[in-house]
Amino acid sequence: MDDAFSFLPPGGQTGAEIRARDWSGTSVGPPERWPQSLRSALSLMLSCPTAMFLAWGPDLLCFYNDAYRPILGYRLPTALGHPFREVWASIWDEIGPLVDATLAGQSQTLTDVMLDLSREGRPEQGWWSFTYSPVYDEAGAVSGLFCVTAETTARVLGERRLRESEDHFRHTVELNPQVPWTCDPDGNIISYSNRWLELTGQAPGEPDGSGWAKSLHPDDVPWTMTVFASCLASGEPVDVNYRIRIAHTGEYRWMRARARARRNEGGAIVRWYGVVEDIHDRKLAEDRLQEMNATLERRVADALAQRKLWADVFETTDALVAALDPDYRVLAVNRAYADEFESIYGVPIAAGDNLLDRLEAHPDHREAARAVWSRALGGEEFTLVETFGDPERKRPAYELRFTTLRDAEGRRIGAFQYAQDVTERLRSQEQLARAEEALRHAQKMEAVGQLTGGVAHDFNNLLTIIRSSVEFLRRPNLPEERRSRYLEAVSDTVDRAARLTSQLLSFARRQPLKPEVFDLGERLRGVADMLNAVTGARIRIVAELPDTPCHVRVDPSQFETALVNLAVNARDAVEGEGTLTLRLTCGAAMPSIRGHAGAAGPFAAISVADDGSGIAPEHLSRIFEPFYTTKEVGKGTGLGLSQVIGFAKQSGGDIDVASRVGRGTTFTLYLPHVEPPEPEIRPEDEASEAPVEERSLCVLVVEDNLDVGRFCTQLLEDLGHSIVWAHNAEAALAEFERVPFRFDAVFSDVVMPGMGGVELARRLKADHPNLPVILTTGYSDVLAQDDAHGFELVRKPYSAEQVARALRTVLTRRRPSASIRRAPGL
Template sequence: MLACPTAMFLAWGPDLLCFYNDAYRPILGYRLPTSLGRPFRTVWASIWDEIEPLVAATLAGESQVLTDRMLDLSREGLPEQSWWSFTYSPVRDDAGRIAGLLCVTAETTARVLGEARLRESEDHFRHTVELNPQVPWTCDPDGNVTSYSNRWLDLTGQAPGEPLGAGWMRALHPDDLAPTQAVFAASLASGEPVDVDYRIRVAASGTYRWMRARAYPRRDAGGTIIRWYGVVEDIHDRRRAEERLREVNAVLERRVAEALAQRKLWADVFETTDALVAALDAEYRVLALNRAYAEEFESLYGVRPRIGDDLLALLAPWPEHQAATRAIWGRALAGADFTVVEAFGDPAVRRASYELTYTSLRDAEGRRIGAFQYATDVTERLHEQEQLRQAEDALRQSQKMEAVGQLTGGVAHDFNNLLTIIRSSVEFLRRPELPEVRKARYLDAVSDTVDRAAKLTGQLLAFARRQALKPEIFDAGARLQAIAEMLDQIMGARIRVAAALPEAPCFVRADASQFETALVNMAVNARDAMAGEGHLTLRLTGGQALPAIRGHAANAGPFAAVSVSDTGSGIAEADLARIFEPFFTTKEVGKGTGLGLSQVIGFAKQSGGDVAVASRPGETTFTLYLPQAEAPRAVAGPAAPASAPAGPGRGLCVLVVEDNLEVGRFCTQILEDLGHRPVWAHNAEAALAELAREGDGGAARFDAVFSDVVMPGMGGIALARRLRASRPDLPVVLTSGYSHVLAQDDAHGFELVRKPYSAEELAQIFETLTARRHEAD
């Protein structure tokens, strides 16, 4: 194992102590200094819930093979998404008993992400780039045009809006109308791509030109066509050229052995066209070329080709172009007929793009003697397409900024309302003659407003899936029954509340408080939709699959499906796509914040589930899907916290780590008032220095550490992990108003106090720590 270049480790003995080879060392990351000989469960505590079933199965004698498994190894102390393929194999001792396991692993993150990017690129290519649009358009599944480029109006002279539906067909040549309709009808019925040529009357010249219309269907996750994406491109010159090319090629195949006649024919036909025309033999020697080809080649490379020249030799100073020419002409000389778009020329001089059509060249007996090229300059067309792409990017950026503006405005509106209450209350509290009754009323108003502000922040973080959740395994049925009973008491006599629950318990792993909040938010919307009268039904069903919702892939589950149904007025179809947006509401001003459903979907997504909605007049159902869990194991109940306040000699020496000046002063003042002895460090590095000095005096100086999570330099979680490794006996309490790290992985096993916190919350948690210290003494 030690000599093997593949990463592997051995977990041995009753405690599964870890031994590993050099190839495995980088995987451990910051755990490396403390991992050798430590229990497997301790080393990988952050992912133990995911791998424990695999370990148990292996120790039971079943080898495990996992491919592309996503694990958050947090090698640098921060969450990361990485994918791994590995095997677990049981290892036996001299007596033949299984005494450990061997893991062989390899990281596959680059491949997994590469394949995902490739799939995304292919999908994007299929709907946009590969079509090379000249006049882009879209239509619905029934063939009615829903959008088009203004270039169609310039070409045909039609008025704005006229091409919509079937109006575009009025620009077609009468002889092409019926065949075009037949092709479109066949494609709409079969789902096969549209590919049809027709003529349109060009407004500028009054003449008809040939166009090619192509379209590809876009399907939803169930395979149903939801839209067609198409382009119309001008192929008039190419069609005429191809017709002439076929005629000339037929003549050349009959006369190739007659050199003089062939040259005369070549001059008669091709010296009058702007297209670049050339023919090569099997040795890449020039058989024929027109003046346009020779002049363009000379302008690009500074040398004029002639009949009999070796084309590859002329390109010797440009190795890359020589290799490209050999590859593309090689396909044609091997007998392939095809059309491509390529760029040629020295970028320092001139570079142009061409659409190149290649066909085989044969003699009168049908023997292949070379290949024929017909090229047209499409540099300007590609430039126009790039300008179109840039314009589309600018439009998407504008739409994104509009959404950000809506969100910012909503946040500012609600917080300004709350700040108005706080400012007014504080101004009244400063009046010395204010009666005690009114002073208590204003203090209550400030406290209530702070709670509402914290709730508003929590709802925004829930929608953004950045709320620090406290997931636990609980019986969803029991919680649902309790919520139903509570709603039955407050909904009023004219709203009947019913709960439909399965006979067996149905457990989920989620934040119980957020779960109840989501149910209440959906129930409140249902009550408002029923205008105070109707039926509200809460239903729980276990073992369900997660369907494809809003374009997201389905998941076999199992999931617990919690639905809230009402008999209200329903949701307008135009609003269904926006109901989960923050601050979007259909209620009257002052009747709703527009954050209730955004909290629901944010909580569902962050918990690994989703929300589906179905609505029609008289029946609306919201269904919340949450991952179903196994029944929790029985655990001992928590010890009752101490209730006595910290008095002299009983308080703790607390190291406060806070980078914000105002919050640090306020926190230390609260701890002093609670009878504790705070020492303030302005960052994690200063805190480590304080802890290093306490060893000089012999006994431990600090009883606990109270640290903010988000700080410059080392963050609070990294500090806590470092202290857990070096001082496992020192309690660490974290605090944060928001952290993406907490949102992704709870509190990482540490105590957490959410901002804004109150003095009572700090008192409770440090009373608990004080009680534990006295119990230890």
């Protein structure tokens, strides 16, 4: 009997419900009479993983796919085959006009629409994006509407929270007495607080770009812009003083502008963050200090014999001023210094006193004063900041400046200290630091959100396939053909999940590598043939390779994966037709890449060039980020280039990219060049020896995870081996001490509580040199940093064949040579 629903794709809960329903009493009639247009629309919709629904016929009967089912909520039991208006009666006022316009032949697209869907029978606000399209029958008339929908609630609420966070940060910036500002890598001002407008009288937008310089004193503009341009070019922090005109007084005040560059992961500058602070009063005080110091130097020679100094010189400032001779005797102090000293130590100080004697009751402070003044009295001029933790102090923080005192003949006669209260300045710096930290945290959370969102999206897709397949495999009456199909789907999906985690670990430089020394030219000749299958017949592959060998020490599997990822990018860039050029240069130096210093090398440089569409400049700085892609949905995961840069960095190299829009792109992979390996000498008898005979082994399994341990022991028993299971490394060593030489091999996890698998393997090797040890892990920081551990490695998730192959490999390596077996007396 013919299947009336043969046009429906196999599998799926909704497909099963469509088959089970009696359609004779509906307006669409039995499926044998359904038009081809309805059949095609249903087949397309049920095969798509995106949430969709179809409303068909004069009653607009409701059809949908599995992805749409959760959206229906409590309506699900009464939705299939019922009029669309009845199904969504609660929001018909909002979507009714969309339906009418679509049935009139007009496609409709709405983004972030707020609806009360009441999916659980109670009011529920959510945001959605819809695309309504008319569906035409064979006569060209509109017979229904087709809708692709996606919930955007999480994004809308996330953007709302981000706006609130930005508003909070903006208010924090505006309350800062300093002037925070930012500029782009070329020095164009792009943001600033309103404090700048209040000070200068400039209008909003006027300081943008280089407009801020209009507020500077004309004499200060040339050297200010020179310092600014020099810092932009070198990446060094900006620190420059200049005068600006204050709007409400018309006077000029001294300002200090400082800024530091923020760089991306590649080291390129993406933005400058700075602050402008008012230093006018301090600048004037410094000028007065210089004048005072000059006066003091001129007059100190006459005053030394009488020990009588004119304190009135020092009383022109409220800073703390003192001068000592080489024997730590006070030459002069001002009233501010004397008052502060007495308030701290309870004793007065005046000209003629010995500073160290006055501090005798405070030995810690005495030694600290000796240390700092000895530097100044020795001729060193310096500045330091001293802070005090006591909140009751009148002045919790000082900036101490020490200057040499000389007589009229230029001889050094002592040292001069100028202490200024910088408490408010330090508080402003702390506020700016907190604001900068808040901004860095927000940027970090944005990057984490992108990464976790990408991982969740891809893994949920894979888990959907596995879960659906397992549900069908549980059916006792499932045909064998479909059972095989679902088993293959589960196996393929596990492989895809393993590749996904491998790419993420490769980007993070945490992928356990198995490096080998090989000739790049020979490997590239072999890979070129494989790339033909990846790129297609319409793309010509040209290999420009040297005749001389060029050896590197890298993981060959990861290297080939990187080349395939670069080739796939090139294939997509040329849109299926063009030229892909592989070029190898040996002994090259590695240039500076993304702001990182270059290296003399030598390096092997492998270039993959295409003549495709190129990469826009605004995308170049982000192409190596995980899950970042400019391709259409479904055309790429955004992990290919992440794997390439992670592999390159972990192997001691890097990758550079050069691109011109419309002219093509060249990726250049740099890997450290090494000397060729020593030829392996093997006896002729051993080289021709037959493979190791399969036999039952006694294997010690070391695994702390109970589920994985049960699975592994069952797997090895099914392979015909006897098993002893230890739950950690310490228990495994105890098994060896109890019955030495009992085991033929060890199969151990790497990451375990207490002693790890690598340390266990090394201890076993020290006591049992010929014992084969196989390590297994899904991720290990130890293996990612040390690829020279020397043990066979099986990556999780593993198959029975991979474990069996690893056992054969280690047993072959353990086999004694032919010369030893033929030794007399054995």
